[in-house]
Amino acid sequence: MGMTVVEKILARAAGLPSVQVGDVVEPSVDLAMSHENAALVINQYLEVFSGTGQAPKVWDPSRIAIIFDHRVPAESPKTATNHKKIREFVTANGITKFHDVRGDVGGICHQVLPEYGYVRPGFVVVGTDSHTTSHGALGAFSFGVGATEMASAWALGIAVNIEVPATIKVVVKGKFAPMVGPKDLILHLIGQLTAQGANFKVLEFHGETIRNMSTSGRLAICNMSVEAGATSGIVPGDEETVRYLREEAGVTDAITCVQPDADATYVRTVEIDVSALDPQIACPHMVDNVKPIDQVIGTKVQQIVIGSCTNGRLDDLADAAAILRGKKVAEGTRMLVFPASSKIFGQALDRGYIHDLMKAGAVVMNSGCGPCLGVHEGALGDGETALSTTNRNFKGRMGNPTGFVYLCSPVVAAASAITGVITDPRKGA
Amino acid sequence: MAKVIIKLENDISTDDIYPGRFMATVLPTETPQYAFFDRTDFNAQLKAKAFPPNSIIVGGENFGCGSSREQACSTLKGHEVAIVAKSISRIFLQNSINLGLQVVICPGIEASEGDELDITPDHVVNKTTGKTFDQVKLPAARKGIMDAGGLIPYTRARLMARG
Numbered sequence: 060m061g062m063t064v065v066e067k068i069l070a071r072a073a074g075l076p077s078v079q080v081g082d083v084v085e086p087s088v089d090l091a092m093s094h095e096n097a098a099l100v101i102n103q104y105l106e107v108f109s110g111t112g113q114a115p116k117v118w119d120p121s122r123i124a125i126i127f128d129h130r131v132p133a134e135s136p137k138t139a140t141n142h143k144k145i146r147e148f149v150t151a152n153g154i155t156k157f158h159d160v161r162g163d164v165g166g167i168c169h170q171v172l173p174e175y176g177y178v179r180p181g182f183v184v185v186g187t188d189s190h191t192t193s194h195g196a197l198g199a200f201s202f203g204v205g206a207t208e209m210a211s212a213w214a215l216g217i218a219v220n221i222e223v224p225a226t227i228k229v230v231v232k233g234k235f236a237p238m239v240g241p242k243d244l245i246l247h248l249i250g251q252l253t254a255q256g257a258n259f260k261v262l263e264f265h266g267e268t269i270r271n272m273s274t275s276g277r278l279a280i281c282n283m284s285v286e287a288g289a290t291s292g293i294v295p296g297d298e299e300t301v302r303y304l305r306e307e308a309g310v311t312d313a314i315t316c317v318q319p320d321a322d323a324t325y326v327r328t329v330e331i332d333v334s335a336l337d338p339q340i341a342c343p344h345m346v347d348n349v350k351p352i353d354q355v356i357g358t359k360v361q362q363i364v365i366g367s368c369t370n371g372r373l374d375d376l377a378d379a380a381a382i383l384r385g386k387k388v389a390e391g392t393r394m395l396v397f398p399a400s401s402k403i404f405g406q407a408l409d410r411g412y413i414h415d416l417m418k419a420g421a422v423v424m425n426s427g428c429g430p431c432l433g434v435h436e437g438a439l440g441d442g443e444t445a446l447s448t449t450n451r452n453f454k455g456r457m458g459n460p461t462g463f464v465y466l467c468s469p470v471v472a473a474a475s476a477i478t479g480v481i482t483d484p485r486k487g488a
Numbered sequence: 489m490a491k492v493i494i495k496l497e498n499d500i501s502t503d504d505i506y507p508g509r510f511m512a513t514v515l516p517t518e519t520p521q522y523a524f525f526d527r528t529d530f531n532a533q534l535k536a537k538a539f540p541p542n543s544i545i546v547g548g549e550n551f552g553c554g555s556s557r558e559q560a561c562s563t564l565k566g567h568e569v570a571i572v573a574k575s576i577s578r579i580f581l582q583n584s585i586n587l588g589l590q591v592v593i594c595p596g597i598e599a600s601e602g603d604e605l606d607i608t609p610d611h612v613v614n615k616t617t618g619k620t621f622d623q624v625k626l627p628a629a630r631k632g633i634m635d636a637g638g639l640i641p642y643t644r645a646r647l648m649a650r651g
Contacts, residue, residue, distance in 0.1 A: 083629040099514035099558060107643045130512065137512040189556040189579060205558040205583035206514075211643040219642070220629040254499055255550035259578050288553065290578060345499055432508035432555070453501040453554060458509055460526040 061320030063226040064295050065261045068200040068317055072183045080324070082223045089199075090177055091212050092124040092186035094168050098141035100187060101148050103210035117152050118216030124156035124177055125149060126168035131160045131427040134435035166400025166426040169193040169282060169368035173274065174402055176308035180296030180316045185212055190368050190450065192285045196277035197304070198296030198316055200261075203285065224290045225326040226261040227252075231268040233334035238484040241276035242370055242448065242468035244268070245283040246339035248331065250349030258288030260326065263319065268333055269294055274303040275372040282369045283450050286346040295319060338483060341466035344454040352471065358481040360465070362445040362457075363388070365472050366397025366424075367431050370448035373403050375469040380412035382473035382484065388420035389479030395437045396421045397429040421476070433458030446481060448472050489615060490542045490570065492603045494530055498548035502560035502580065511557060516587075519559045520566030534567050542590075544607075546599045547573030552580025558587070565589040572597055572605065572612055585630045586639035593624040 062070065062077060070078045072086030093100050108115040117123060125145060133139035142160070149157045158164055158171050165171075169190055172178050180198030184191065187209045194201035204212070211219055231244065248262075262284045269277070277294045284292030294300075296316025304310040338352040365371065365379050376398060388394045396416050398404035404426055407413050413423055430437030431449040438458030439445055445457050445464045452464035465481065474484035510522040524530050533539065545564070551573035552560060561583040564571065570590035574597060584591040594612045599605060603616040612621045626634070636642035 096511070096514065096557070102515065103640060106640050107647065111644055111647055113647060135512055141512060141514070187556060189554065191556075203556040203579050205556055205561070205579060205586055207558060207586045207639045208582065211639055214643055214647055219639075219646070220632060222627050222629040254553055255575060255577065258550070258575065288550065288577060432511070433503070434509050434511065451501075451503070451554060453503040455503050455507055455526050460507075 060324065061322035063261070063319045063323045063325065064198070064263055064293050064317050065200045065226060065291065066223060066323070067319070068181055068183060069221070069223055071181065078223045080223050080225045084221050084223060085217045085219055086183045086221060087217055088122065088185055088212050089182035090122055090124060090184045091209060092126070092168055092172060092184065092188070092191065093209055094126050094188060095129045095138065095141055095145070096187050096206055097125050097145045097148070099206040100209045100213065101144065103207045104213050107210055107214050117213045120153040121155060123154050123213065124172060125154060126158040126171050127160050127165070128167045128427045129432060130434050131165065131425065162401050162425070164401060166402065167368045167371065167428060169278065170372065170399035170403065173197060173278065173303070174308060174400055176304055176310040179304070179314060180300055183218065185209065185218055189285045190282050192289060192291045193278050193282040193368060195281040195284070195291045195293035196274055198294060198300055200291055200293065202291045224259055224261050226263050227257055228325040228328045229262050229264050230328060230330045231264065231266040231333060233268060233332040235268070235333050235336065238470050239333070239336050239338055240468055241272060241279045243336055243339040244331065244333055245280040246341050246349050246466065247336060248329070249283065249287045249341070249347050250339070251329070252287040254286060254345060254347040255288040257284065260289055262287070262289045262292045264292065264294045270297060273374065274299060275374050278372070279369050286450060338468060338471050340471070340481065341452055343452055343463040343465065346450070346452060346466065352481065352483050355465065355481050356483055358465070359444065359479060360446040360475060360481060361392060361443040362437065362439060363392060363394040363472050363476040364397070364430060364437065364445060364447035364449060365469050366395070366399065366429055367449040368399065369450045370469050371397050371399030371403070373406050375448065376403070376407045376412045377410070379469045379473040380415040382470060383419035383421070383476065384415040386419055386477045388476045392476060392479040394421040394476045395429065396423045398426050400426050430457050432456070446472055446475050489604050489606045490544050492546050492599050492601050492605060493539045493543045493569070495546045495599065495601050496548065499550045499553055500547050501554035502552055502557050503554055505552065505560040506557060506563050508555070511559065514559065516562040516566060519563040523563040523567060539569070541568040542570055544570050544572055544605055546597060547571060549574045551576045553577040556583070558583050561587045561589045570607065572599070572607070585626065585633055588638040593626070594621050595624060596621045
């Protein structure tokens with residue numbers, strides 16, 4: 060019987076000729092990623108070894124990645140102390156894929172991993188972050204785990220007791236209209252599937268629209284696959300994957316893309332034609348409360364955010380800069396921009412995007428998660444509304460349970476910054 | 489038998505259970521104070537230990553959606569509550585099993601705050617209304633971890649077996 064991409068990856072990683080949905084397997088882990096919550100992973104990891112008589116030892120330090128992004132620079136002594144504890148662990152254990160709070164190699168984990176070629180097609184990637192689904196953009200099976208599960212992986216080098224998930228095939232055709240793109244596609248899909256429509260399942264993306272999509276766009280759609288509950292999103296590796304890894308990540312060793320079998324079994328197939336798709340907005344307070352933009356045009360916004368592991372990449376900043384060049388952010392609205400990595404920040408500087416955004420009145424912040432998870436760098440005031448290119452709009456998400464968060468693409472965010480209300484970028488500001 | 493202490497809506501996120509602004513607090517001994525922090529009254533009751541152990545939180549569909557933060561489970565485990573929900577988001581379910589937080593998937597559950605529930609191996613019985621609801625058994629893959637008492641003892645045993 061044929062296998063899906065994830066079934067093939069799991070079979071390889073578990074040393075089995077084949078697997079099928081529901082099988083319980085223990086795949087070897089190719090990459091294990093954590094961020095600030097490594098502080099908890101370390102705690103659980105030491106707990107695992109206590110009483111065993113064995114000295115704590117990570118299975119393979121070269122396969123562990125730790126990236127500081129959630130609270131950078133530290134917003135509190137507590138976070139700073141967590142950072143310190145993690146740095147000491149990194150040094151003691153010889154972990155080389157470590158990205159500290161830095162303006163050269165720092166950034167959001169879900170940009171740093173692809174950017175440095177840490178993820179390859181066919182890999183099994185686990186990360187202590189739900190948006191670890193992002194790395195399916197490079198043809199890997201990549202999923203989020205809790206801190207204790209990561210501690211187990213650090214000790215054993217395997218993901219224990221993984222049930223082979225069923226796969227939903229998503230076939231996307233058509234060419235995006237101007238000012239419509241990958242973010243609108245994934246918001247639309249989440250609206251169709253609902254926030255739990257893909258729970259315990261994989262979304263495998265196919266079709267001409269995906270083939271023609273950049274890795275940046277693929278990262279955005281795989282990133283938000285978890286918002287439909289998916290274990291992972293995945294785009295089978297292709298020419299674009301190889302191009303990205305060679306040209307942008309500087310990978311020189313062999314790259315093997317994994318394709319699904321023609322007779323693979325899917326639990327469901329979803330077909331989407333994007334040619335008539337309008338810009339999409341996820342409205343408060345659920346990610347699946349998705350509406351075409353014309354239903355929310357004119358909604359007043361006090362804060363615009365462009366950035367995050369979903370939409371803080373170079374093309375996102377370029378699109379925003381093109382709209383804001385020579386314009387001004389509306390009075391009464393503040394605009395915050397978070398490049399997804401230091402590398403992207405540098406490229407955006409060189410190309411003048413940062414200048415354009417700042418001249419328009421945007422505050423350009425250091426690379427990191429920023430206000431997306433409501434910790435620092437842009438909390439909402441009581442009853443305020445944000446329009447953001449991030450991935451979640453749960454109540455309280457941007458730091459204030461009385462606030463409202465709308466999710467959109469970078470071009471919608473940029474056009475709305477000029478007017479101070481949700482604005483259709485196709486109609487101009 | 490235990491009492492339903494709160495009945496929640498669908499799509500309760502981990503941001504609701506444990507707001508992101510407290511994520512720098514990681515230790516299971518310290519996380520319980522922030523459980524459902526923005527539901528001020530409920531948080532105060534939990535902190536005041538107003539409920540006996542094994543009291544039940546009833547959730548709707550997609551309980552625990554969103555972030556993978558394990559604090560959302562350790563904070564509830566610290567209050568010794570059990571979760572009965574119509575469906576549970578994947579990572580939250582796995583984290584609960586890993587930490588030994590009692591979670592029950594019960595698609596048809598009908599219960600109101602104050603009802604007395606009896607959780608049997610296969611069912612949830614609402615003693616107040618007299619109705620019985622089927623449980624969906626947890627995935628078989630999780631049994632080894634549950635039997636070991638959580639993922640830490642499970643992993644420890646696996647390490648010891650390797651020698």
